[in-house]
Amino acid sequence: MAPHLGQNTGQDTGQTDISTSQSAIATYLDAHIATERFMGAVLVGRRGEILFSQGYGMANWKHSVPNTTHTKFRLASLTKQFTAAAILQLQAQDLLDVQAAIATYLPDYPNGDRITIHQLLNHTAGIPNYTAFPDYATQKRLSMSVAEVVAWFKDKPLEFEPGDQYRYSNSGYTLLTHILETVSGQPYAEYLRSHLFEPLGMTSSGYDTDWDILPHRASGYDLTDTGYGNAEFIDMSVPTGAGGLYSTVEDLYKWDQALDTEAVLGDRAKAQMFAPTVPVSEAGKVYYGYGWIVAEQLGRKHITHGGAIDGFRTIISRYPDEQVTVIVLSNVSSAAVAEIGAGLAAIAFGEPYQLPRVYQEVAIDPAIYAGYVGEYQLAPEKILAITAESDQLLVQLTGQGKLKIYPTSPTHFFLRIVDAQLTFEIDEQGQAQKVTLHQSGQDLPAPRMPQ
Known part of the structure; x- marks a missing residue:
């Protein structure tokens, strides 16, 4: 998603006016809430005044208690x-x-x-x-x-x-x-x-x-x-x-x-x-x-x-x-x-x-996953292992647990738990030759390792 530019209407301060900032902050945080990876409380202060302060999501799911600015x-x-x-x-x-x-x-x-x-x-x-x-x-x-x-x-x-x-x-x-x-x-x-x-x-x-x-x-x-x-x-x-x-x-x-x-x-x-x-x-x-x-x-x-x-x-x-x-x-x-x-x-x-992007899973034929299963060299001591279990594709980085990945197309997948995506490059036989990890603004290629 393209960057969103804040409208600079301050007087030689390099800062936006209060109403514009508050509206933009609210939109920005709503987008992060939509990813499900964030809930909590936020405060933005400027020159001794609270510009924005609000709670998001639940402080306690069991008892349906929302987060507020007073939540500890x-x-x-x-x-x-x-x-x-x-x-x-x-x-x-x-x-x-x-x-x-x-x-x-x-x-x-x-x-x-x-x-x-x-x-x-x-x-x-x-x-x-x-x-x-x-x-x-x-x-x-x-x-x-x-x-x-x-x-x-x-x-x-x-x-x-x-x-x-x-x-x-x-x-x-x-x-x-x-x-x-x-x-x-x-x-x-x-x-x-x-x-x-x-x-x-x-x-x-x-x-x-x-x-x-x-x-x-x-x-x-x-x-x-x-x-x-x-x-x-x-x-x-x-x-x-x-x-x-x-x-x-x-x-x-x-x-x-x-x-x-x-x-x-x-x-x-x-x-x-x-x-x-x-x-x-x-x-x-x-x-x-x-x-x-x-x-x-x-x-x-x-x-x-x-x-x-x-x-x-x-x-x-x-x-x-x-x-x-x-x-x-x-x-x-x-x-x-x-x-x-x-x-x-x-x-x-x-x-x-930049606003975070919310990806939507699409249905694809899980038969194609067989061409993606394997190990991919992300760094000298870091391997991305792709496996398939019960018609679901999973990724595991060296030293970490397995995480499910969800398709937005036959070659592009996203993770729910972290803000990361994977793109597979496949040959004419449907065999993946490389996967690219998109995370933290970086595109990190990982070629497939010989079996």
Whole structure:
């Protein structure tokens, strides 16, 4: 589908007027709802005013409770910015120094004399990421204290010399949680409540627990080929200060606005938080600060972070020079929140954007599938395996599960669960010689491998 151009009617602001933006945003989000891959709540703010804020889909399918702007979503890794802010508050109180070795505060931690708090904050400490451990799928179902989560990874060897490279690690932010509790003398949840949430009037934010009765709590879902299903269970003690908070879009906008003042962080602390301390990729222009990614998007400075936890996808994007903020919280694991957020920002700026396309399945003769079954080389270590079961074609990428694909023509197929399509190139005998994967704006050819 061709890009849709936003109508720029602002006065030398590069931004659309309010009514045009609101209408375009509503149309854009309705299109994403139609794909079934998104539901949740969205807020777009501009210069201190809420331009658009609305809930979509269901917070709880079982009880027919809709999502609203008051719905509480698990934030996943958006939690990290709050953990970083709390650490910087403690530094401002002279209770710690981010350049100090963590052995200063946790004297028994292995290699603690080689690792600094700064390196934990920007993912350069080399501590293995516990959410990537082989036993994570079983361990995440257990109730654990912060000390027990730390014990899970503390004795594993470092992946590299601290400070040598960037590698995202939830373990580092769990260790920051442990340091925060040790230095402040308060549990993590209580510290954030009293030092961040209450001062900012964030009454719908806190640390999630499985035993608390939390009004307006969203349930997390996975999209399957037969509809929505409950996401896999995770005991919320496990994410700690790396991913354990919940909030609403409106509370997060209070947080966003506070970051432009000295309500909870002084100028020095904010300068440290948003400093581009380490490149995230070799491509450059994308850096990690303290709990935030500092980059460029749509030709503008872009301060952002995303999050993913069972049944939830989240993102907050700040464009500080234009004072525009986009917040997307979803309780569907397939939600492309980064794409949605970028589209919303483009609308706010009057830049080009693209509506998602909804594909319709057509009936074709399943006898042709025999010519498509096989393996296709997508990358040196990535194979697309095409199989046929019960008159249904399926695709499986190396390391992932099988997904059904649905025809829009004899050679073009789409996936329901993710925004991706496949096009087969066939010879005169109906044998596929190549398949092209269309995803994330890329066309990735995969030639058929010899049998």
